[in-house]
Amino acid sequence: APATEYQAEAATLSEATVATNHTGYTGSGFVDYVNAVGGYIEWSVNVAEAGTHTLTLRYANGTTVNRPMSVAVNGAVVQTRDFPGTGSWDTWADAALTVSLNAGVNTVRATGTTANGGPNVDRLSVSGSGGPDGQAP
Numbered sequence: 001a002p003a004t005e006y007q008a009e010a011a012t013l014s015e016a017t018v019a020t021n022h023t024g025y026t027g028s029g030f031v032d033y034v035n036a037v038g039g040y041i042e043w044s045v046n047v048a049e050a051g052t053h054t055l056t057l058r059y060a061n062g063t064t065v066n067r068p069m070s071v072a073v074n075g076a077v078v079q080t081r082d083f084p085g086t087g088s089w090d091t092w093a094d095a096a097l098t099v100s101l102n103a104g105v106n107t108v109r110a111t112g113t114t115a116n117g118g119p120n121v122d123r124l125s126v127s128g129s130g131g132p133d134g135q136a137p
């Protein structure tokens, strides 16, 4: 099944703001984390079937310093992932991780774990066993 896309600018934000001051984003903007530990983007993600799904975060990091984030699903951190430099703030890359989701609505929260905050984030794509609309994979 195709991925379902969830824009960052439509998610719940803490210590992060919607911005448009770099090119190449999808939707109406991207999210810029405050340069501090603990800012987050939280999405509500709806999948038809429980099980393994791929989360893909489209991000930019115009520095040469990694901007790690922890990713929590339904309140439990499942992974802390590196978001290394992409060469410029206008250059976006995909970072994928595999998680287990429940059928129905899940929360996915990406939290910056260093004093620089997270990278800029354009969107979250969700694909995998359940599919976006109840279709079998």
Ligand code: GCU
Pocket (backbone or CB within 6 Å): 019, 021, 022, 032, 033, 035, 089, 116, 117, 118, 119, 120
């Ligand atoms: C620059 C850049 C922002 C970025 C910020 C950062 O200000 O324009 O888009 O979020 O650096 O270091 O996080």
